[in-house]
Amino acid sequence: MYMKISELKLLIDKWAPPGVAWDRDNPGLQVGDPTDQVSGILLAFDATSEAVKYAKAKKYNLIITHHPLLFHSVKNINTSRPGIPSVLKSAIKNDITVLSYHTNLDFTSGGVSFALAEKLGLKKIQFLEPVASKRNKLVVFVPADSFEKIADAVFNVGGGVIGAYRNCSFSSKGTGTFFGEDNSNPVLGEKGQIENVEEVRLEILFNEWDREAVLRSIYQNHPYEQPAVDIYKLENLHENFGSGAIGELENEISEKDFLQLVAKRLNVPALRHNALNGKKVKKVALCGGAGEEYYKRAITLGADAYVTADIRYHNFIDSAGSILLVDAGHYETEAHILENLKIRIEDLITGKNIPVEIYSENANPVFYYINEE
Ligand SMILES: [Zn+2]
Missing domain, CATH: 3.40.1390.30 (NIF3 (NGG1p interacting factor 3)-like)
Known part of the structure; x- marks a missing residue:
């Protein structure tokens, strides 16, 4: 049973969405080919040369780290230098992909x-x-018989989550009015005259990082040629991230x-x-x-x-x-997160026969000198 790196990434992203990370962070793909099939996963705190060497020896082609390999802007890659350039070189040479889950993993529940x-x-x-905000309220006006279909489409792309509750929405009935111009093609009523139609006002919360998917789900499922959609930026705190x-x-x-x-x-x-x-x-x-x-x-x-x-x-x-x-x-x-990450990933790849291992050799770059005199 195969799984692409990009497919696994999408599943982990649901838990620790890159969109919730700090604006100046750089989580996600660091180097590699996300279309490769996952052969084995090494979970490492940092992407070091030793970790890449270890992954290569074990024939694992995916390293998932907490700290991003590429954080500051890179102006050149001198591969004779240790550190980032040599890690990039050996990762590329050995077809190893590096993904990072950094502040998105800090800010998530269970992170x-x-x-x-x-x-x-x-x-x-x-x-x-x-975390403050990063969430919006969607208001969309729909004919009563399309209400469930549109709400489900928004729920399917991550809308409507409040704390431990899914599929949260509010709807109220009302009357919409419009006057269709000559070049319009209304689903309800006629063009060229003022129309009054029964509609449902549907309200659903969604995360800023899901904005595109939410809008796409509405435009693909709404029967009107011109749906009326409002987006409000929320000021209240987020229950699911912090x-x-x-x-x-x-x-x-x-x-x-x-x-x-x-x-x-x-x-x-x-x-x-x-x-x-x-x-x-x-x-x-x-x-x-x-x-x-x-x-x-x-x-x-x-x-x-x-x-x-x-x-x-x-x-x-x-x-x-x-x-x-x-x-x-x-x-x-921070390092204990790798144990939680391992459990989550093993759950996501159940039955796929992909090994997952935590890299722990010399993983802490800080050493202690204890004066015993
Ligand atoms: Zn850190």
Whole structure:
């Protein structure tokens, strides 16, 4: 049973849509031929030369990474240089495709921060900060007998999802008016006179990244030669996508026990943290990777501790006394997503006999020197 790389990508995109990623991010295809059949999948944190070599040895032609290989603009590719140029060269030479799921995987439910929250044993996990907007409301006026067909067409391309609910819509009956010019061809009523027709006003929410597919689904299914379609930009927060996560430990524990739990579960030899102040820890906020900018949001939501990475010096001072701020390492706070990704992908390729493996050898580029003197 074969599957094209592009087909698998479309399935994963439904979970972590590229459209929800940061505007300056570059998720998706990095290098390769998406029309190739998938022979095997290596899940790697970064696309390194070692990971490409490993994939080649195992005859896997697809590497899925968290960090994009191509992030900053590339002006030339000097293949004698290590790093990106040599990775590109060996990927192309060996017909290996690299796909990345970066901030779209950070912002999705069950993504990077949710994986971290699960790893720390948190319960009642929610987004720390839901993404604003990126969603629209569609209003389309349809004859009553076409209502279901058009609503279904919009649902089929991803419209009508609110939280854990699908096929969400609202409809109300009313009267539409029109005057068809000589060159018109109305389905209901006659041209050349004012017409009043019974119509249904259909309202459905959709994500900005599905805009084209939603409009196409309407124009392909609407019986009118000129459908009336309105799109409103929404200001409210999105229930299904956001940054970071917040949840609760089963029982409240001391700050020291919490640090011990983080170090143990994430397998970090050393943690950087701000001053301890003797408070118990129960409510925990976190963000996999460089998420220090959300620590104030964690304080606002009443979190006792905030775990992230790449925290700068002055934030340890500013946060002292308000929250236990913990830097547990970039790799250590993000890499667990590969386990979730593996489970998801294995589910998507059930019965296809495609191996999926996590690359873990020397995957963390950061090393710790522990002074034992
Ligand atoms: Zn990262």
